Amino acid sequence: MARGGVNKALVQQARQLLIARGEYPSIDAVRIELGNTGSKTTIHRYLKELEDKKPLVLQGASALSDPLTKLVTQLAEQLQEESDARVEQALAAFTEQREQLQAQLELARQALAAAHQQQQIQAAALAAESERLAATQSTLQTEQLRSASLNQSLGELQLRLADKDEQVRSLEDKHRHARDALEHYRAASREQREQDQRRHEAQLQQLQVELRQLQQGMIVKQDELTRLHRDNERLLGEHRQASGECKVQVELLEQRDAQIQGLRTILAQAQGASDEMRRQLQLQAQSLDEQRALQAEQGRQLAFLQGELRKRDEAIPAQGA
Numbered sequence: 001m002a003r004g005g006v007n008k009a010l011v012q013q014a015r016q017l018l019i020a021r022g023e024y025p026s027i028d029a030v031r032i033e034l035g036n037t038g039s040k041t042t043i044h045r046y047l048k049e050l051e052d053k054k055p056l057v058l059q060g061a062s063a064l065s066d067p068l069t070k071l072v073t074q075l076a077e078q079l080q081e082e083s084d085a086r087v088e089q090a091l092a093a094f095t096e097q098r099e100q101l102q103a104q105l106e107l108a109r110q111a112l113a114a115a116h117q118q119q120q121i122q123a124a125a126l127a128a129e130s131e132r133l134a135a136t137q138s139t140l141q142t143e144q145l146r147s148a149s150l151n152q153s154l155g156e157l158q159l160r161l162a163d164k165d166e167q168v169r170s171l172e173d174k175h176r177h178a179r180d181a182l183e184h185y186r187a188a189s190r191e192q193r194e195q196d197q198r199r200h201e202a203q204l205q206q207l208q209v210e211l212r213q214l215q216q217g218m219i220v221k222q223d224e225l226t227r228l229h230r231d232n233e234r235l236l237g238e239h240r241q242a243s244g245e246c247k248v249q250v251e252l253l254e255q256r257d258a259q260i261q262g263l264r265t266i267l268a269q270a271q272g273a274s275d276e277m278r279r280q281l282q283l284q285a286q287s288l289d290e291q292r293a294l295q296a297e298q299g300r301q302l303a304f305l306q307g308e309l310r311k312r313d314e315a316i317p318a319q320g321a
Contacts (some may be wrong), residue, residue, distance in 0.1 A: 006038030012044035013090060035098075129273040137209045140263045145258045151196040154249040155203055158185070162207060167235050168212055169309065170221045171228055172238070172316060181243065182309065186302055188250045189295075193258075195253055197291030198297045211305065218312075 014033035015025040023029060027043050034043075165181050166175040189200065214221075221228075228235075268281065 002303060003020070006034060006042060008046045008049065009308055010034060011038075011043055012050055013086075015050060017048065017091060017238055048058055064195075069209070124272065133273060136263065136266050143256065143260050143263060147195050147253070150197050150249065150252055150256060151192075152310060154192070154196070154246070157242065157246050158203065159206075161185070161239075161246055163209060164235065164239045164242055166210070167228065167231075168239055169214075169313065170225065170316070171232055171235075174232065177239065178238070179306075179309070179313070182302075182306055184243065184246075186299075188246065189298065189302070190249060192253050192257075193292070193295040194288075197294050199296055204301055208301075211308065213310075244321065261284065 011030060011034070014030045017033060018025040018029055025047065027047065030043050030047065031038060031040065145172075162180065168177055168181075228286050
């Protein structure tokens, strides 16, 4: 069965074109002329019908008289010419259509190549952006680890400072210095609230426990009041040294805060390249809000502690008297 619309007329046109070019109209040649369409069996059947038709015409023409034979011959030649003209027109139209299709195919190929090149460029850009994002995340994680280490060091220094404050608060003349240290601690806490929000809660709880222990040991500390007067100058020196160390740690934390803020800015610029990055930043923003809430709670607790210290400061002179 013919494929692609191949029929006897098309096979005849292809055969005549091959004969006009001086080529033998074989099955393969006709199929190539038809654009490699149609089965060889169908083409062979049509060629055989065309070959069988020609002898019949000649045989019928031999039985006619000469004028009729001449007329038939002329008609046959005229028919052949008209057929050739139509074949040429069809061939020209087919050639023109094929050229148009080839031009369209070439344009499509160029567009496909351009799209493929654009895709490669975008893939390379995405890979570079992913590498940059990974490097930024690695740097941010490193800075966060360093910040956590500094926070731990600061916590140790703050514990030492709290211990010194307990001794200084037991002295009547050093109450004012203890309050100044507390104000300095609150100022340092406000500057660090972006880095050590989680640690402050544990430190605050520890400070409350120490304050309760201090209240329980107030009777014992009254007996040590005379000896602590003699140690006053030594404690003042240690207090100043601890305050200086705390200030150094606070400055280091401020530097780390500026570095982490810069890294967060870079990380924010890379958000457009990945939805996952946006989700992580939203989680970080939510965590930051929670940390700010915790910091606000810590501020209220510190204010309460300051009031308690003020009450004890007022009670210590009376007990000493």
